[in-house]
């Protein structure tokens with residue numbers, strides 16, 4: 062018990078952080094920890110976890126601490142014919158923290174964003190470049206243009222993400238949600254920060270995204286083929302249209318292993334379920350058979366007879382009836398999408414770390430409405446805008462990189478079917 066308290070104190074000393082706030086916070090944590098341990102009552106620690114690190118600004122001070130900027134018009138694009146509502150999509154060039162603050166001051170945007178998909182740098186300590194000659198590949202050549210630097214790490218990185226998340230939450234509508242793309246090295250720290258900001262009860266999924274083919278490198282450890290997407294809602298009533306995916310050929314063969322005389326694939330399921338019916342019909346004899354002990358028929362005897370007459374019951378050689386389920390009737394609705402996704406990133410990206418378009422489209426379909434606005438404040442190549450255009454949604458992109466803004470403009474201009482009108486703004 063004393064040991065745990067000691068760890069907390071010595072961690073604090075190692076940080077050699079002199080801020081009054083952290084010192085007091087840690088003293089408080091230690092007091093709580095000690096009293097909780099001595100009282101054997103861990104509940105006094107509180108229901109939620111918090112991440113403590115040097116330089117963590119109180120939430121109430123963040124908005125005021127962010128430098129104010131204004132937006133200056135730097136261009137426009139898209140088709141005027143598509144503008145029925147007067148709304149213009151936005152490409153904003155500048156630091157996203159100040160840009161988010163400026164957006165928050167606009168009434169038509171504040172608390173109106175239904176969906177955020179965003180993919181920040183992952184604290185990789187790398188410089189990402191975009192090649193001039195090989196513009197479609199990630200370049201490691203020193204003469205190629207720097208797209209962006211990813212050099213923040215530790216508490217500095219976590220605080221960078223946290224401050225943006227706090228403003229992002231304020232931009233979300235009451236039916237809004239956020240998907241934050243992150244990697245396995247830093248993602249678990251960010252998860253705790255997101256729990257703090259959005260509340261653990263609004264955490265929906267930690268999606269494993271398979272990003273590439275298996276690698277065979279020399280490292281002592283397992284290959285890494287995944288990153289993660291942390292999915293939170295702002296309230297308990299986010300937009301949700303469900304997410305289904307089609308059955309693969311392998312799924313169909315595995316789930317429907319039998320083939321009938323007409324060549325239709327099918328499987329069978331038991332006609333009874335756990336629990337005995339005391340007085341009702343589903344506990345009665347059907348065709349001289351009682352349901353097995355401790356179970357009841359899934360259907361009343363009349364319905365069982367109807368199913369049998371329609372040829373939807375298969376009888377085993379020992380006289381056991383099972384319900385027939387045909388593959389062609391079941392697979393049309395697809396299967397519920399689970400939390401492991403395989404969406405590999407483009408092999409020839411227009412921008413380094415460009416994400417899979419179909420993945421973002423599926424997120425937009427599941428978590429936004431046709432009149433929703435989707436925001437991405439680490440926009441990179443603009444994949445989120447392209448995906449939003451394809452799904453007929455409004456969008457706002459922010460990125461500080463010259464190369465990113467150029468790539469976004471190129472991608473929007475190259476779209477099949479002109480995009481809806483958009484304005485290009487710069488922060489000043």
Ligand SMILES: C[S@@+](CC[C@H](N)C(=O)[O-])C[C@H]1O[C@@H](n2cnc3c(N)ncnc32)[C@H](O)[C@@H]1O
Nearest residue numbers: 156157180209415416439441442444460461462
């Ligand atoms: C991982 S990339 C995003 C890639 C994007 N999802 C795509 O599919 O192309 C991260 C982006 O965040 C941008 N970025 C990093 N820090 C930023 C900041 N403070 N403000 C605005 N953009 C920033 C970088 O310029 C980079 O384009």
